Amino acid sequence: MFRNFKLVSNVIFGRGSFTQLEDILLKKHNNMPRTHVYVVDNVFQHSEFSRRIPAKKKDLLLWVNVDDEPKTVYVDSLTQAVKDWMTKEPGGLPASVIGIGGGSTMDLAKAISLMLTNPGSAADYQGWDLIQNPAVYHVAVPTLSGTGAEVSRTTVLTGPVKKLGINSDYTLFDQIVLDPDLVAGAPAWQRFYTGMDCYVHCVESLTGTYLNAFSQAYGEKAMDLCREVFLNPGPDSDDKLMMASYFGGMSIAYSQVGICHALCYGLSYVLGVHHGIGNCIVFNCLEEYYSQGVREFHEMLRKNNVELPRGLVADVDSAQMEKMIDIALTLAPLWENALGPDWQNIMTRDKIRSLYRLM
Amino acid sequence: MFRNFKLVSNVIFGRGSFTQLEDILLKKHNNMPRTHVYVVDNVFQHSEFSRRIPAKKKDLLLWVNVDDEPKTVYVDSLTQAVKDWMTKEPGGLPASVIGIGGGSTMDLAKAISLMLTNPGSAADYQGWDLIQNPAVYHVAVPTLSGTGAEVSRTTVLTGPVKKLGINSDYTLFDQIVLDPDLVAGAPAWQRFYTGMDCYVHCVESLTGTYLNAFSQAYGEKAMDLCREVFLNPGPDSDDKLMMASYFGGMSIAYSQVGICHALCYGLSYVLGVHHGIGNCIVFNCLEEYYSQGVREFHEMLRKNNVELPRGLVADVDSAQMEKMIDIALTLAPLWENALGPDWQNIMTRDKIRSLYRLM
Numbered sequence: 273m274f275r276n277f278k279l280v281s282n283v284i285f286g287r288g289s290f291t292q293l294e295d296i297l298l299k300k301h302n303n304m305p306r307t308h309v310y311v312v313d314n315v316f317q318h319s320e321f322s323r324r325i326p327a328k329k330k331d332l333l334l335w336v337n338v339d340d341e342p343k344t345v346y347v348d349s350l351t352q353a354v355k356d357w358m359t360k361e362p363g364g365l366p367a368s369v370i371g372i373g374g375g376s377t378m379d380l381a382k383a384i385s386l387m388l389t390n391p392g393s394a395a396d397y398q399g400w401d402l403i404q405n406p407a408v409y410h411v412a413v414p415t416l417s418g419t420g421a422e423v424s425r426t427t428v429l430t431g432p433v434k435k436l437g438i439n440s441d442y443t444l445f446d447q448i449v450l451d452p453d454l455v456a457g458a459p460a461w462q463r464f465y466t467g468m469d470c471y472v473h474c475v476e477s478l479t480g481t482y483l484n485a486f487s488q489a490y491g492e493k494a495m496d497l498c499r500e501v502f503l504n505p506g507p508d509s510d511d512k513l514m515m516a517s518y519f520g521g522m523s524i525a526y527s528q529v530g531i532c533h534a535l536c537y538g539l540s541y542v543l544g545v546h547h548g549i550g551n552c553i554v555f556n557c558l559e560e561y562y563s564q565g566v567r568e569f570h571e572m573l574r575k576n577n578v579e580l581p582r583g584l585v586a587d588v589d590s591a592q593m594e595k596m597i598d599i600a601l602t603l604a605p606l607w608e609n610a611l612g613p614d615w616q617n618i619m620t621r622d623k624i625r626s627l628y629r630l631m
Numbered sequence: 632m633f634r635n636f637k638l639v640s641n642v643i644f645g646r647g648s649f650t651q652l653e654d655i656l657l658k659k660h661n662n663m664p665r666t667h668v669y670v671v672d673n674v675f676q677h678s679e680f681s682r683r684i685p686a687k688k689k690d691l692l693l694w695v696n697v698d699d700e701p702k703t704v705y706v707d708s709l710t711q712a713v714k715d716w717m718t719k720e721p722g723g724l725p726a727s728v729i730g731i732g733g734g735s736t737m738d739l740a741k742a743i744s745l746m747l748t749n750p751g752s753a754a755d756y757q758g759w760d761l762i763q764n765p766a767v768y769h770v771a772v773p774t775l776s777g778t779g780a781e782v783s784r785t786t787v788l789t790g791p792v793k794k795l796g797i798n799s800d801y802t803l804f805d806q807i808v809l810d811p812d813l814v815a816g817a818p819a820w821q822r823f824y825t826g827m828d829c830y831v832h833c834v835e836s837l838t839g840t841y842l843n844a845f846s847q848a849y850g851e852k853a854m855d856l857c858r859e860v861f862l863n864p865g866p867d868s869d870d871k872l873m874m875a876s877y878f879g880g881m882s883i884a885y886s887q888v889g890i891c892h893a894l895c896y897g898l899s900y901v902l903g904v905h906h907g908i909g910n911c912i913v914f915n916c917l918e919e920y921y922s923q924g925v926r927e928f929h930e931m932l933r934k935n936n937v938e939l940p941r942g943l944v945a946d947v948d949s950a951q952m953e954k955m956i957d958i959a960l961t962l963a964p965l966w967e968n969a970l971g972p973d974w975q976n977i978m979t980r981d982k983i984r985s986l987y988r989l990m
Binding site: 273274275276277278279280281282283284285286288289292296299447450452484485486488489492493496497508511512514515519525526 | 632633634635636637638639640641642643644645647648651655658806809811843844845847848851852855856867870871873874878884885
């Protein structure tokens, strides 16, 4: 059985394409005046860019804080904020939810659009295909590239008992607006860590046992683009990084990520480390599994003058360590992709512990 | 203004995925028994493969002849055949139209699905965005790869006065089933000519003035895959050719084809030459414009032992020649992509005539 893969149905790409967002929303809703919810990273709250967001008086502009990675309780409270706003606005559900920011912000927008039409808490839906009702029409405007959140069928959330995505065809965005001008302003370290998420996706996808020609074509090109951006940058690096993120995300369609992502989930859950930098810290220690990829990653670190934090796990107590291992081991498909069906005999708790100790 | 590009919303890829077609149709229609129209290249009519088509007694199986390239009158008569069948079947429109074959068959399936919900003749809609009503849900199952018809928003038709596609978001397939096993049986020459359509797409897209990073990423990877398939073939060449076709089609999203396709349209219209071989005959004579691409194409011809027909235009009378030139000149966006806004001063009727004389 092969997955019948659902794709984001509308893509606009180009420098300056963000100015067409308002027009896209109007066209989508047959030129009727409707209300929209904008979910925007609060780093933009007092920025020049904020004035370009086409929110009207009747719309809801939710400034979100992604200093921590998205939690299910945060999704629940944001969803409640939208519902409170709805009671004041006639017409029920908003016509659209638009996420503007990096992977965390896009994930929050996905989760809110799902939770507006599905009862209960976001934590109830962490897993695979648990969502019953289609989401509110939702749009992504990435301002950071690398995670592939703009094309993925998941929204990665930290819940009360696990870090796990809401994986569903309904999670997928209906529209993405890829404007390379918007990623130009990101701080260099953030751009690097987020970009490396894409690079690691590619390494894990291309070396995985799940790989097929579909995922390979996307993964190889995404990797080539990462190399251009982080080893031989040029004037169109932002455009290329945006395409790398898109292709890297598509590569996961028929493949999976692997050891790095599984270990990073544990690290993030227990220590609250952000996904981008967490991936880099983990990947840095995985030469045993991804030798060529890790060597090239080291070259990218040097070329971009990035120094990774070390000794992160030094002060972790044994309860925390065991929790990290528990979380990492929940990601069975990732381990199976990396190591094959026999992965449980290869990746023992001891082995995972020894890997974490390197970080 | 950038195009808000619509994508095929569901893709299944994998060897043997064709067996999931019935399940896909059932799921799409909420497990209700519905009737479907299968539009299938009649080369399969008495084949082993025909028994694998999941058509039921109540479905309509239309064997289509694509010896000639699709004509609007043929689309009209096939649409009428579906309407006649509908009068005998209660429930009105079929739930799905499924095209199984190469680019011509897929184009016929697209056109029928459009003409079932739009009045008049297919010839009325040759052009850009003239279609008013959404098509019947339609599915492509390519058995030849290269044209990109599975992902394009056009169905190329020869009408009473022009060869021009029905270009519309509604033209796009809703679902594609990419099963590399199905392209394995194609005759070598047909596989080559169809594959070269993809290669030429890439050359024209990548050298065009419309190119952006989106189209470039897809085009470069499609070209790499063509090189692997036609210069260094291996056991997964069918998978790669299928992905090359998909990527080549996607590359046109923000780009365009160019001189070869424009001239080929004229050649096909007047002499009835098929698109695949027509492209090869034209491209062979375009070293002046695409020197590197044409050199590599010659290498592919040699490597695959393909001998192109020559002297095709020798017996063309002057009325035919002028008609070929007329048709070629209608394709303004192709010329502009290749030669820039000043193309009309560069590509005179005399110049086009001299190029045709080489073929």
